[in-house]
Amino acid sequence: MVDLLLISFGAIFISNFVLARFLGICPFLGVSRKIETALGMGFAVIFVMTMASAITYGVQKLLVRHGLAEFLQTISFILVIAVLVQFVEMILRKTSPGLYQALGIYLPLITTNCAVLGVALINADPGEGYNFIQAMVNGFSGGVGFTLAIVLFAGLRERLEFAPLPKAMEGFPIALILAGLISIAFLGFSGFRLQALLGL
Amino acid sequence: MKRWQVFANGIFRENPIFRLVLGMCPTLAVSTAVVNGLGMGLAATFVLVCSNVIISLLRNVIPKEVRIPCYIVVIATFVTIVDKVMAASAPGLHQVLGIFIPLIVVNCIILGRAEAFASKNTVGRAFMDGLGMGIGFTLGLVLLSFFREVLGEGMLLVAEDFGFTGWRIIPEDNQALMLILPPGAFITLGLLLAGINKLSAKLSAAKDLAGKGGE
Numbered sequence: 001m002v003d004l005l006l007i008s009f010g011a012i013f014i015s016n017f018v019l020a021r022f023l024g025i026c027p028f029l030g031v032s033r034k035i036e037t038a039l040g041m042g043f044a045v046i047f048v049m050t051m052a053s054a055i056t057y058g059v060q061k062l063l064v065r066h067g068l069a070e071f072l073q074t075i076s077f078i079l080v081i082a083v084l085v086q087f088v089e090m091i092l093r094k095t096s097p098g099l100y101q102a103l104g105i106y107l108p109l110i111t112t113n114c115a116v117l118g119v120a121l122i123n124a125d126p127g128e129g130y131n132f133i134q135a136m137v138n139g140f141s142g143g144v145g146f147t148l149a150i151v152l153f154a155g156l157r158e159r160l161e162f163a164p165l166p167k168a169m170e171g172f173p174i175a176l177i178l179a180g181l182i183s184i185a186f187l188g189f190s191g192f193r194l195q196a197l198l199g200l
Numbered sequence: 201m202k203r204w205q206v207f208a209n210g211i212f213r214e215n216p217i218f219r220l221v222l223g224m225c226p227t228l229a230v231s232t233a234v235v236n237g238l239g240m241g242l243a244a245t246f247v248l249v250c251s252n253v254i255i256s257l258l259r260n261v262i263p264k265e266v267r268i269p270c271y272i273v274v275i276a277t278f279v280t281i282v283d284k285v286m287a288a289s290a291p292g293l294h295q296v297l298g299i300f301i302p303l304i305v306v307n308c309i310i311l312g313r314a315e316a317f318a319s320k321n322t323v324g325r326a327f328m329d330g331l332g333m334g335i336g337f338t339l340g341l342v343l344l345s346f347f348r349e350v351l352g353e354g355m356l357l358v359a360e361d362f363g364f365t366g367w368r369i370i371p372e373d374n375q376a377l378m379l380i381l382p383p384g385a386f387i388t389l390g391l392l393l394a395g396i397n398k399l400s401a402k403l404s405a406a407k408d409l410a411g412k413g414g415e
Contacts, residue, residue, distance in 0.1 A: 019382060020382050021229070022224075022225050022226075022228045022229035022382070022385070023225060023303075024225070025224040025225045025228060026222070026224060026225070026308055029221070029224065071280050071284065073302070074276050074279055074280050074283070074302045074305055075273060075276040075277065075280065078272055078276055078305050078306070079269065079272070079273070082268070082269055082272060111268075111272075111306070112306040112307075112308055112311055113306070114225045114303045114306050117302070117303060117305065117306050118299055118303060121299045121302055121303070122299065125299075166394075167397075167398075167401065168394045168395070168397040168398035168401065169394045169397075172221050172390070172393055173390045173391070173393040173394035173397065174390065174394075175390070176386045176387070176389050176390030176393065177386065177387055177390035177391070179386040179390075180383045180384070180385075180386030180387035180390065181383070181387075183382050183383035183386055184378075184383040187381060187382070187383060
């Protein structure tokens with residue numbers, strides 16, 4: 001149980017997927033103009049990352065058993081993720097048209113969200129040695145970390161709408177600097193020892 | 201557009217990093233040293249050129265409905281090749297770039313060019329587009345990692361894999377360590393983008409003025 005807590009704290013705060021590992025920057029910069037859409041994107045990513053962690057865990061086991069993991073890992077992971085995202089898109093279109101409209105072109109783009117393939121590759125890394133539950137918790141917490149980062153960022157960007165800015169700083173430049181400042185705040189978590197806090 | 205224009209387009213007018221703002225994950229993550237940026241840029245260029253050529257060759261064969269999965273398989277094949285070659289020839293660099301090598305598969309620049317250009321153009325033009333975009337991406341990465349390495353590490357061109365020990369530009373203990381850390385990536389790229397915006401606004405203003413003067 002404690003190992004799961006450590007994994008999820010690490011994935012959300014200490015090495016946040018967006019702000020410390022640089023995974024999923026495209027949607028982070030692209031869908032963060034409003035808190036609502038940022039939240040929607042965040043939930044979609046949490047769902048897809050958890051599912052992808054679970055499914056790619058099985059795929060990886062299968063590849064290793066047949067000795068194919070060396071060269072088929074990347075291709076099989078990305079195909080599984082592409083199918084999964086298509087599936088989520090179909091469900092969302094049927095059940096929640098409003099959210100489907102809001103997420104627009106970014107939903108199919110979750111396929112090419114590096115956070116999803118990234119978490120699958122991190123889980124498959126023999127150095128980490130995650131079991132099935134740990135892999136899923138890592139995927140879920142990675143998604144939560146992404147959501148936290150993008151919602152914080154969207155909140156700041158909403159206020160930025162009316163800020164007087166030099167022409168050259170408008171748009172991406174100021175957004176990147178803002179992301180840098182949030183990243184500095186998250187840097188405060190590095191060196192934070194949860195084990196010591198829990199008395200381990 | 202002539203072929204050389206297609207080539208130059210990727211380097212200047214539609215530079216993937218500074219103009220299109222695509223492929224941000226590897227850009228921010230690996231730009232801690234010039235050699236890392238160069239390695240990532242060249243790996244992406246190889247994948248971009250090869251996948252552009254193959255997709256352009258297959259453009260009349262691939263059914264429209266399943267084109268994206270087909271593109272991804274082509275791209276993933278070349279990424280696997282790059283991954284294995286780099287692991288064998290530059291293990292240190294391969295270690296540093298880590299999961300960002302397999303993640304070239306989901307680099308928006310490559311899928312974007314496959315969809316927007318290679319699937320609609322002849323092989324020769326797709327090749328030039330891939331090369332131009334790849335070189336534009338590499339130049340952007342090198343520029344960003346130049347600032348981060350020099351100001352953050354105080355060194356230039358450290359590449360132990362290739363036997364470079366680098367030059368010390370800023371005396372020890374005076375470098376801005378923050379620029380090597382994750383926040384430094386965001387802030388340096390933000391400032392660089394702002395600088396390039398300013399520069400291109402000045403250039404186009406000067407061009408307008410020169411155009412009016414000529415009339």
